[in-house]
Amino acid sequence: MKMFVRWDRLHSLLPGxxxxxxxxxxSCSGMSINMTNNTGNLPSGAGGKGCTKxxxxxxxTTSSVRWETxxxxxxxxxxxxxxxxxxxxxxxxxxxxxxxxxxxxxDLANGDCILVVGPHDSVAAASIVEKAKAQNVxxxxxxxxxxxxxxxxxxxxDNVKVGQLQGQYIAxxxxxxxxxxxxxxxxxxxxxxxxxxxxxxxMGAHSVLDPLxxxxxxxxxxxxxTPDWIASTAQAEMxxxxxxxxNNIQIAYVANDGMAGGxxxxxxxxxxxxxxxVTGQDAxxxxxxxxxxxxxxxxxxxxxxxEAQSVGDLVKALNNGSDIHAxxxxxxxxxxxxxxxxxxxxxxxxxxxxxxxxxVIADHYLTKADICNGIPAGTDGVx
Amino acid sequence: xxxxxxLSSSRSxxxxxxxxxxxxxxxxxxxxxxxxxxxxxxxxxxxxxxPTLLSQASTEMGNDAQAHAQAIDALFxxxxxxxxxxxxxxxxxxxxxxxxxxxxxxxxxxxxxxxLDTNYTNWSLxxxxxxxxxxxxxxxxNRGKYSIPPEIMQQLQTSNKAITSxxxxxxxxxxxxxxIYAPVISASxxxxxxxxxxxxxxxxxxxxxxxxxxxxxxxxxxxxxxxxRIAYTNPDTTLTTLPQAxxxxxxxxxxxxEQRISDENLYGNAQRPVSVLDDPLxxxxxxxxxxxxxxLTPALQTEPFQVYRVSCQAVPWTFVVLxxxxxxxxxxxxxxxxxxxxxxxxxxxxxxxxxxxGRSITRPILQSVSSLLASSQMLKTLAARExxxxxxxxxxxxxxxxxxxxxxxxxxAASVAARKLDEMSTELAQRWGGxxxxxxxxxxxxxxxxxxxxxxxxxxxxxxxxxxSTAIRITTQVTEQLLSGATSAxxxxxxxxxxxxxxxxxxxx
Numbered sequence: 100m101k102m103f104v105r106w107d108r109l110h111s112l113l114p115g116x117x118x119x120x121x122x123x124x125x126s127c128s129g130m131s132i133n134m135t136n137n138t139g140n141l142p143s144g145a146g147g148k149g150c151t152k153x154x155x156x157x158x159x160t161t162s163s164v165r166w167e168t169x170x171x172x173x174x175x176x177x178x179x180x181x182x183x184x185x186x187x188x189x190x191x192x193x194x195x196x197x198x199x200x201x202x203x204x205x206d207l208a209n210g211d212c213i214l215v216v217g218p219h220d221s222v223a224a225a226s227i228v229e230k231a232k233a234q235n236v237x238x239x240x241x242x243x244x245x246x247x248x249x250x251x252x253x254x255x256x257d258n259v260k261v262g263q264l265q266g267q268y269i270a271x272x273x274x275x276x277x278x279x280x281x282x283x284x285x286x287x288x289x290x291x292x293x294x295x296x297x298x299x300x301x302m303g304a305h306s307v308l309d310p311l312x313x314x315x316x317x318x319x320x321x322x323x324x325t326p327d328w329i330a331s332t333a334q335a336e337m338x339x340x341x342x343x344x345x346n347n348i349q350i351a352y353v354a355n356d357g358m359a360g361g362x363x364x365x366x367x368x369x370x371x372x373x374x375x376x377v378t379g380q381d382a383x384x385x386x387x388x389x390x391x392x393x394x395x396x397x398x399x400x401x402x403x404x405x406e407a408q409s410v411g412d413l414v415k416a417l418n419n420g421s422d423i424h425a426x427x428x429x430x431x432x433x434x435x436x437x438x439x440x441x442x443x444x445x446x447x448x449x450x451x452x453x454x455x456x457x458x459v460i461a462d463h464y465l466t467k468a469d470i471c472n473g474i475p476a477g478t479d480g481v482x
Numbered sequence: 483x484x485x486x487x488x489l490s491s492s493r494s495x496x497x498x499x500x501x502x503x504x505x506x507x508x509x510x511x512x513x514x515x516x517x518x519x520x521x522x523x524x525x526x527x528x529x530x531x532x533p534t535l536l537s538q539a540s541t542e543m544g545n546d547a548q549a550h551a552q553a554i555d556a557l558f559x560x561x562x563x564x565x566x567x568x569x570x571x572x573x574x575x576x577x578x579x580x581x582x583x584x585x586x587x588x589x590x591x592x593x594x595x596x597x598l599d600t601n602y603t604n605w606s607l608x609x610x611x612x613x614x615x616x617x618x619x620x621x622x623x624n625r626g627k628y629s630i631p632p633e634i635m636q637q638l639q640t641s642n643k644a645i646t647s648x649x650x651x652x653x654x655x656x657x658x659x660x661x662i663y664a665p666v667i668s669a670s671x672x673x674x675x676x677x678x679x680x681x682x683x684x685x686x687x688x689x690x691x692x693x694x695x696x697x698x699x700x701x702x703x704x705x706x707x708x709x710x711r712i713a714y715t716n717p718d719t720t721l722t723t724l725p726q727a728x729x730x731x732x733x734x735x736x737x738x739x740e741q742r743i744s745d746e747n748l749y750g751n752a753q754r755p756v757s758v759l760d761d762p763l764x765x766x767x768x769x770x771x772x773x774x775x776x777x778l779t780p781a782l783q784t785e786p787f788q789v790y791r792v793s794c795q796a797v798p799w800t801f802v803v804l805x806x807x808x809x810x811x812x813x814x815x816x817x818x819x820x821x822x823x824x825x826x827x828x829x830x831x832x833x834x835x836x837x838x839x840g841r842s843i844t845r846p847i848l849q850s851v852s853s854l855l856a857s858s859q860m861l862k863t864l865a866a867r868e869x870x871x872x873x874x875x876x877x878x879x880x881x882x883x884x885x886x887x888x889x890x891x892x893x894x895a896a897s898v899a900a901r902k903l904d905e906m907s908t909e910l911a912q913r914w915g916g917x918x919x920x921x922x923x924x925x926x927x928x929x930x931x932x933x934x935x936x937x938x939x940x941x942x943x944x945x946x947x948x949x950x951s952t953a954i955r956i957t958t959q960v961t962e963q964l965l966s967g968a969t970s971a972x973x974x975x976x977x978x979x980x981x982x983x984x985x986x987x988x989x990x991x
Contacts, residue, residue, distance in 0.1 A: 225795070309573040313581070435562045
């Protein structure tokens with residue numbers, strides 16, 4: 100009888116026993132939902148005014164050593180000089196847009212009130228701008244534009260100017276390579292078609308060269324873009340052009356030093372190296388070395404220290420709440436969605452054998468050891 | 483609860499207990515004990531696993547849709563930039579401003595633009611009236627009745643931005659395309675003309691077609707700002723036919739836009755008139771701020787789908803990924819199926835085991851019940867016998883009392899008679915000489931009467947003695963019967979002790 104009384108009690112408890120674990124489980128899941136939703140109220144960035152915590156986010160380490168060896172230390176130095184006692188949260192996205200977004204979120208959660216972002220992906224990084232805007236944290240796009248009308252500032256080099264310097268060098272020196280009475284033939288080997296900077300370089304170069312093409316001073320015999328800026332592709336393009344023109348080429352507009360190296364290899368095979376005007380960009384050690392050997396005519400030096408200093412100036416102005424217009428001089432860069440982003444576009448410098456010592460060496464951007472290997476002592480007053 | 487209520491409930495409880503045998507109840511309890519955890523797991527699966535799977539799938543679909551939308555944005559931003567930069571090229575500006583010397587170089591620059599993306603099919607320059615001035619690689623055709631649709635021309639004349647057209651369809655290549663326009667403006671801010679690139683949507687269609695690889699039954703579509711499906715996963719893997727829903731609107735279109743479709747030959751309307759294929763998606767897409775993920779049964783489908791939508795930023799399009807709910811919850815369904823199958827098998831086994839164990843438990847109890855029944859019958863018989871014996875004993879006692887009284891009475895009477903005989907004998911002896919005959923005869927007559935009386939009394943005493951003797955014999959018999967009854971009661975008690983032992987063995991105490 101007792102047993103059945105117990106059974107009766109158990110029977111009445113059963114629904115409870117059944118529901119209890121479910122309630123526990125659902126309450127657990129509810130808890131996790133609450134936890135994930137609990138983003139909390141983060142402090143406002145106050146538009147950067149009085150900011151003492153700055154996030155610096157750079158894109159990668161693989162395609163170029165510049166980000167870690169140049170940009171990182173120079174940015175830290177410039178920002179520390181701009182805001183004494185500033186805390187800098189540095190991170191590198193290692194070629195991942197998702198990682199960069201996570202890093203930016205962490206910086207914002209950490210209370211960073213200015214973000215300096217070298218975007219890994221110009222489109223994907225718009226999410227960073229959106230999140231920062233929600234907390235009134237200004238974002239400075241560094242070196243590469245972020246495609247968002249909400250981006251606050253853009254610091255880079257004037258890439259059209261880079262092309263103009265290259266084109267102008269051709270305009271100024273083509274005669275040195277011209278055969279008497281014959282219009283010099285020029286091939287245009289641009290950078291990667293997926294890189295908008297390549298278009299800007301090309302645009303700048305064309306702004307100088309197109310009148311020369313139109314009036315017959317120069318003849319544009321081939322123009323190509325080089326996927327991913329690959330030197331060997333540029334070499335193949337040059338070989339094809341030489342074959343097509345039966346080596347009758349006097350000028351090679353080459354968008355950067357890396358590709359110029361490939362072009363020079365093609366010219367060496369044709370025994371034309373040193374006899375054709377070859378342009379470049381980036382003032383790499385190899386490029387400057389080729390200038391010293393005479394295989395390359397010029398390069399374009401973009402002093403990263405200057406670019407980093409522009410970021411420092413901007414951060415300081417934001418911290419002080421002072422007028423940014425004095426820094427940007429009204430220059431804007433447009434984004435696809437109709438934004439006009441106040442920009443500091445630093446001016447690049449054309450470098451040839453006449454000013455190596457006064458530019459890249461003087462700035463300690465390169466050392467003699469970097470560029471003088473195999474160069475006779477006293478060459479151009481550099482080595 | 484009152485005593486009567488308690489008794490009533492106790493009674494009803496007893497009556498309900500009577501409905502199920504112990505074996506059945508034991509089986510049921512065992513089944514419950516075994517199946518309950520499985521049922522809890524099934525319920526847990528319903529409450530937690532299923533929503534978790536749906537949430538995970540939504541996240542996957544969200545990432546997928548975001549990635550596709552981002553890729554479309556990146557593509558269009560890059561292409562808008564192509565046009566935005568190329569329109570600033572020196573030769574293009576000079577040619578459109580009327581300097582024919584720049585024609586070849588302008589053409590070179592159109593070729594440069596054309597090579598920027600393999601999906602470009604045409605680049606052209608148009609004057610401010612919309613007349614084509616230069617093109618690469620082939621002359622572009624009209625868009626329906628126009629070289630530049632009026633709406634686009636109007637926007638180009640009032641804005642400096644690059645503009646993406648609605649979608650067209652090339653019947654020859656079986657491929658959709660859009661035009662991207664940008665005004666060409668001189669340094670002195672004068673409108674010189676327009677630049678147009680024509681971009682095939684091959685890569686976008688490929689991405690939408692590849693959505694079937696994401697999960698079984700999954701597909702995707704791209705819906706433009708007018709509610710027309712401009713890309714739709716093609717079930718024909720050979721791609722020789724177009725998907726049924728392609729270029730069909732998800733809801734009725736406004737009349738002015740229908741007119742535009744006709745005038746501009748949008749969506750290949752001339753060969754394949756645009757029609758409406760109603761879709762519940764329309765309700766969801768009406769609210770751009772609405773939920774990103776939801777469930778519905780889309781057009782041409784018969785089962786519910788989980789849907790994730792993402793709006794593109796660079797073009798007014800919405801990327802929609804759809805995945806059958808069944809495939810998402812397949813793991814939970816399978817788990818539930820196996821759990822229920824397991825529960826059914828275990829229920830069967832538990833019921834059988836419960837039945838066997840219940841029977842082994844109830845067998846001794848039933849045997850005990852039989853023994854108790856036999857004891858009860860025995861005790862009843864014994865009680866009946868003892869009742870009869872008691873009645874007999876009562877009768878015997880009463881008879882003995884009567885006999886005893888009778889004996890006492892006749893003993894006393896005999897004593898009185900004997901005393902009287904003694905008195906009369908003494909009187910006769912003392913007065914023998916003085917007695918007259920009559921008196922002597924009278925005395926003798928009295929003596930004879932008294933002697934007769936004594937004889938009668940003795941006779942009655944004998945009878946009473948006989949009765950008492952009978953009573954004693956009967957009493958002896960009754961005593962024997964009582965002895966026999968006591969033996970039977972002892973046997974019954976022993977039997978009950980056996981039953982108790984058996985029950986103790988059953989309950990283990």
